[in-house]
Amino acid sequence: GQRAGRKILTAIAAVCHRLVAMEPELTQYDAICGDGDCGMVMKKGAAYTLQDLKTYSQDNTTIDLSSLFTRLATGLSASMGGTSGVLLELCFRAMALSFASAAAVRGVRDATLVDWTAALRAGVDAISYYGGGRAGKRTMLD
DSSP, X not given: OHHHHHHHHHHHHHHHHHHHHTHHHHHHHHHHHSOSOXXXXXXXXXXXXXXXXXXXXXXXSSOOHHHHHHHHHHHHHHHHOHHHHHHHHHHXXXXXXXXXXXXXXXXXXXXXXXXXXXHHHHHHHHHHHHHOOOTTSSSTTO
């Protein structure tokens, strides 16, 4: 329902605030084993998402998870750029499709724990498939 939808938006915003705060640490770690841009790229995506969530909240009285995750995918790709932006876009688009399929099958928009699990699995699978990453290979999946 509406209350659950607001909790989802609050949770997404909390993750975004944490990513913004962790930018220096993420950059430091990425400088050791990567190209050193992870923190800035994540911060850009998180900051964009925080602004977009405000607009989304004003424009929508109910939360449709499929449309929300499609919107997140588009925003992350546009704001982040690079491989991370593309992989997160693919992840969130796969999640959006999973939520849409679940809603179509049951005829309701409220997601169950099974729906969330399936959506997250679809997102991880998309990152793995398109990015070639596997657990333990020092990718964003780790």
